[in-house]
Amino acid sequence: MTAAAETAALALDAAVLAGEWINTNAEAGIARIVCTSQPDGTMRVRATGRTAGGEMEEWDEVDAPLYSFTFESRQAGAFSAVFDLGYEEVRMQANVKAGVLVVASFNRFKDDSGRSNYFDREFFHRISKG
Amino acid sequence: MGEPQQSRRSVEQMPMDAPPPRIEAEAMDGRWYKTSDKPQWIERLELDTAGDATYVHIFGGASPSPADWGRVRIQWPYASASNTSSAKAGGFVAQYDFDEMSVEVQANYNLGLLVVATFVTFKQPGALSDRFTREFFFRA
Numbered sequence: 169m170t171a172a173a174e175t176a177a178l179a180l181d182a183a184v185l186a187g188e189w190i191n192t193n194a195e196a197g198i199a200r201i202v203c204t205s206q207p208d209g210t211m212r213v214r215a216t217g218r219t220a221g222g223e224m225e226e227w228d229e230v231d232a233p234l235y236s237f238t239f240e241s242r243q244a245g246a247f248s249a250v251f252d253l254g255y256e257e258v259r260m261q262a263n264v265k266a267g268v269l270v271v272a273s274f275n276r277f278k279d280d281s282g283r284s285n286y287f288d289r290e291f292f293h294r295i296s297k298g
Numbered sequence: 299m300g301e302p303q304q305s306r307r308s309v310e311q312m313p314m315d316a317p318p319p320r321i322e323a324e325a326m327d328g329r330w331y332k333t334s335d336k337p338q339w340i341e342r343l344e345l346d347t348a349g350d351a352t353y354v355h356i357f358g359g360a361s362p363s364p365a366d367w368g369r370v371r372i373q374w375p376y377a378s379a380s381n382t383s384s385a386k387a388g389g390f391v392a393q394y395d396f397d398e399m400s401v402e403v404q405a406n407y408n409l410g411l412l413v414v415a416t417f418v419t420f421k422q423p424g425a426l427s428d429r430f431t432r433e434f435f436f437r438a
Contacts, residue, residue: 180427197380235417235430239362246430248402248417259391261404261415263430272415274376274391274404277318284318286377287389287406 179209180234180244185262186211186298189269192291198271199224201262203232203247205298210234213249215260227251227258237263255279268293319385323352323375326387330412330435332359339363339431340414354392354403362426367394367401378407398422411436 182205189201200216214229230251234244246263259274269292276285324347331342341359345352352375356367370392378388389406398421405414412435419428 233417233419233428235419236427237430239426239429241427246417259404261417263432272404272406274374274389275380276374276376280317282318282383284321284377284384285374286380286384288380289406 180236180242182209182211182234182244182247183297184264185234185244185247185269187294188296188298189292189294192268192293196290197288198273198290201269201271201292203298204229211244211247213247213260215251227253255281319383320350321375321377321387322385323347323372323387323390326352326375326390326407326412329438331438333411333434333436338433339416339418340433340435343412343414343435344369352390354390354405356394356403362398364396367396370394376406 186205211232213232215227232247232249235246237245249260251258257276261272273288277283337360344355355369358364372390372392376389377384392403394401402417415432
């Protein structure tokens with residue numbers, strides 16, 4: 169078995185996470201999250217944020233480590249991701265519960281704007297499976 | 299992707315004097331106990347603030363959670379609201395590094411509860427999977 173195949177064999181099953189997720193609140197800050205499973209068993213995530221003018225902006229795709237809900241399970245139920253927007257870091261904590269992707273974000277500003285870091289929580293439903 | 303000129307975080311567009319308001323992390327200080335009677339990953343935790351530094355001390359529960367995780371300084375406190383001028387504590391992030399695993403702790407403080415999530419990542423592949431936990435605590 170190759171190293172890549174071995175890695176894939178050890179990877180968690182991301183079926184419940186993979187796909188396109190839309191925020192249940194149409195006016196929320198993060199509008200969309202797309203989770204894409206990779207051939208080596210890892211997952212990558214990209215997100216779409218909403219601008220002040222209501223326009224969408226794409227956040228760069230990042231690696232998203234997978235986590236199960238128990239130590240014995242091979243099914244992933246959660247992921248973490250860190251988006252670096254330059255002026256701000258967004259640490260995303262996501263897990264699926266009853267078909268809903270529950271996303272907590274820890275938002276830390278790196279610029280000198282005087283804005284406070286803040287916590288936020290949003291909910292997403294899946295419109296397509298990956 | 300270039301740096302956005304207008305992001306969702308700039309919705310408020312409010313001019314604010316730097317530095318940002320100090321987040322009142324001491325609002326989370328105290329001894330926190332699990333709300334569930336069942337065994338869980340974290341048994342209890344303590345938070346204390348001295349000046350601008352806030353520390354968390356976690357005591358483990360069910361195996362393979364270490365019995366005493368030790369006391370570490372939280373990386374950053376976060377406000378509870380996204381109006382970007384709030385100083386009310388809303389959560390924190392902390393990192394633990396053990397021989398066999400690393401754990402990122404992400405907690406938020408809401409309605410008198412501390413909701414503590416952890417991302418447990420093993421350093422070597424083994425029988426146990428990397429795990430996400432989310433547990434609830436009340437203050438004594």
